[in-house]
Amino acid sequence: MGRSPCCEKAHTNKGAWTKEEDDRLIAYIRAHGEGCWRSLPKAAGLLRCGKSCRLRWINYLRPDLKRGNFSEEEDELIIKLHSLLGNKWSLIAGRLPGRTDNEIKNYWNTHIRRKLLNRGIDPATHRPLTGSDNHQNNITTTTAAAGNSSPDVTTTTTISFAPTTPISTHLVKHEVEDIKIINNNDSLDHRKIKNHSPENQERCPDLNLELRIGIGPAQEQNNAMSSSYIPHQQQSVEYHRQKLVTGGRTSGGAIICFACSMGIQNSKECSCTSSLSGTSSNSTGYGYDFLGMKNVGLDYRSLEMK
DNA sequence: AATCCATCCAACCGCTTCTGC
DNA sequence: CGCAGAAGCGGTTGGATGGAT
Numbered sequence: 001m002g003r004s005p006c007c008e009k010a011h012t013n014k015g016a017w018t019k020e021e022d023d024r025l026i027a028y029i030r031a032h033g034e035g036c037w038r039s040l041p042k043a044a045g046l047l048r049c050g051k052s053c054r055l056r057w058i059n060y061l062r063p064d065l066k067r068g069n070f071s072e073e074e075d076e077l078i079i080k081l082h083s084l085l086g087n088k089w090s091l092i093a094g095r096l097p098g099r100t101d102n103e104i105k106n107y108w109n110t111h112i113r114r115k116l117l118n119r120g121i122d123p124a125t126h127r128p129l130t131g132s133d134n135h136q137n138n139i140t141t142t143t144a145a146a147g148n149s150s151p152d153v154t155t156t157t158t159i160s161f162a163p164t165t166p167i168s169t170h171l172v173k174h175e176v177e178d179i180k181i182i183n184n185n186d187s188l189d190h191r192k193i194k195n196h197s198p199e200n201q202e203r204c205p206d207l208n209l210e211l212r213i214g215i216g217p218a219q220e221q222n223n224a225m226s227s228s229y230i231p232h233q234q235q236s237v238e239y240h241r242q243k244l245v246t247g248g249r250t251s252g253g254a255i256i257c258f259a260c261s262m263g264i265q266n267s268k269e270c271s272c273t274s275s276l277s278g279t280s281s282n283s284t285g286y287g288y289d290f291l292g293m294k295n296v297g298l299d300y301r302s303l304e305m306k
Numbered sequence: 307a308a309t310c311c312a313t314c315c316a317a318c319c320g321c322t323t324c325t326g327c
Numbered sequence: 328c329g330c331a332g333a334a335g336c337g338g339t340t341g342g343a344t345g346g347a348t
Contacts, residue, residue: 016316016342038333054334055317090336106315288329 013047017056021046025053066098070107078104078112083126108227187211 013021028044034057037050046053070078081092083087089108096104113123122129271295 015320036333049318051319051335052317059316087337101336102316110314222344 012041012049012052014052017048017060021048022056022061025057028036029057030060059100064098065100070111074099075112075115078108079116079126082108082112082123092236225231 017025024044024046029039032043037054039159040046040050040053041048047058058135077095078092081095085091087105089105093099093101093104108123116123116126117129120128120129
């Protein structure tokens with residue numbers, strides 16, 4: 001009951017590409033562009049499967065690829081993006097010009113994982129590594145939304161990488177408020193990172209991985225004690241999804257999609273151009289399908305990486 | 307010099323998602 | 328709407344390389 005092979009394997013080369021194969025592939029794509037990968041090998045005179053050609057081109061032969069070591073800035077960006085997106089290497093690669101998903105994935109597994117472990121951070125959860133931190137096992141993916149499901153109305157959803165098991169609201173509140181204090185002081189006072197147990201103490205305070213999704217500027221105003229303000233009550237993403245779909249809407253300002261908020265405008269990821277066209281300040285445009293919240297009117301301008 | 311071991315990374319594989327009919 | 332084919336994605340593998348013994 002297996003799937004049909006993507007190509008006739010009996011007549012295809014495998015393994016490392018030769019210079020001649022590279023040249024053929026480059027010449028063909030220069031002449032014809034990237035088209036149907038399945039038919040490309042035959043047309044280009046290559047004994048390779050289309051998948052292999054695509055991979056070779058994307059990961060190695062593309063002229064816009066950046067070669068060489070990753071910079072410290074790229075390192076930190078990858079870490080932050082990974083904390084937000086999880087193992088979505090293609091999305092992460094979209095934010096690093098000249099880098100491929102495969103390259104970033106390899107780099108993550110060989111360098112950054114170790115780097116985070118040395119910092120005492122679990123690369124999977126971006127939380128401090130502690131032996132007794134059993135609740136972290138509840139997190140199956142770093143993109144998982146967490147928090148309690150209390151249906152209280154608030155203006156901001158915090159997508160936390162905290163435990164997925166129910167935890168009391170006030171604990172989350174305190175934790176978040178402490179982060180706020182740190183940001184306001186623009187300092188790295190470790191004592192203010194409260195985690196309610198010594199072993200949970202943040203070991204890398206500059207890596208705050210709370211993800212906030214604001215619902216709208218007007219409501220944001222109510223909370224505008226500071227740019228890093230996070231409301232008292234944490235909401236589940238699902239609750240906001242339902243609320244927004246059934247009537248919750250942004251109260252002002254156009255909505256940009258997640259892709260644009262991440263700085264990759266005009267990419268294929270961008271979903272805002274159509275919904276933005278002709279919208280006014282009371283736009284009811286829809287947002288990007290972020291974390292499965294398709295068509296939810298979220299304001300990604302307030303999506304922050306801190 | 308030979309062997310072992312760890313690391314790196316290109317490439318593969320299988321699954322999911324997208325797209326056209 | 329459902330199906331099939333194509334493309335895309337992420338996990339994994341295996342060969343090359345370099346350092347340690």
